[in-house]
Amino acid sequence: MTKNALPYPRALLAAMLLAGASAPAWAVEAFTAQYSASALGMVGEGQMSVTPQPGNRWQYALTVRNQAVDLSQKTVFDVQEGRMRPLSSSDSSRLLIKKKNVNTVYDWGKAQATWNGDVKPDRAGPVKLVAGDMDALLVNLAIVRDVAAGKPLTYRMVENGRAKPMNYQIAGKERITIGGKPQDATKVVRTDGDKQTIVWVVADAPVPARILQRENGQDTIDLTLKSWR
Incomplete structure (x- = not known):
């Protein structure tokens, strides 16, 4: 709930979210997750999925739709040295x-x-890549993984013609409802000026259980997990 359009979905959806290497036992797994979505004050539906692609690659896709918003984001990625x-x-x-x-093309x-398409000349790049760089969609997966592993939630996001550090802090535990069932969640917060992203992570879920973006103290996007498989 991180590709700027709701108004900052990719930074949110991600908010929304790699500089740290993953634990050796960690591995990408395919999933499809359904969300209830609120954007611009209107209720809609969201979906996140990871699907295998040829050549040991994966595709991470996000869609958010309501009467005012239609967002579709896809990232193709691989895993190198645990990243x-x-x-x-x-x-x-x-x-x-x-x-x-x-x-966006990430030429390693x-x-x-x-970047190409509807971008300003000063945001077309190139921007230098370093090992561990991610886009905001992948930060979603990294947060879930690193909360479970007890690792620092510190990342470098390369997106929209720039590289930007992203640091999240654990803000305790909260009880939230997922698919009609209450579950304990770890609450993670990132504040950047007048913008704030809050992410809730529950055990065994491959994606955030909830992602909330706020700007100037007002909720702008809210994604809450309903189910996954």
Whole structure:
């Protein structure tokens, strides 16, 4: 709930979210998760999924839709030395009547990222890549993984023509309801000026149980997990 369009879905959806290497036992697994979604004050539906792709690659996809918003984001990635490594991404969004399409290429051979589509010239890149860099969608998976492993929630996100550090802090435990059942969740918070992203992680769920983005003290996007398989 992280590709800027709701108004900052990719930074949210992710908020929303790699500099640290994963534990040896960690591995990517396919899943499909259904969310209830609130954006611009309107209720809708959301979905996150990870599916295998040819060549030992994976695709992470996110959609959020209601009467005012239609967002579709996809990231193709692989895993190198325990790190999720973005290879390409595509973002298509409609916010009311405004449409935007952006594509990203993460060229690890040249160690640079570039952007094309509806981007300003000063945001087209290239931006230098370093080992552990991720986009915001992959941060979602990294947060879930690192909370479970007790690792620092510190990442470097390369997106929208820039590289940006992202640091999250654990803010305790809360009881939340997922699919009609109360569950204990770890609450994680990141504050960046007047923007705040809050993520709730529950045991065994492959994605955040809830992602809330706030701006100027007002909720802008709220995704709550309903089910996954």
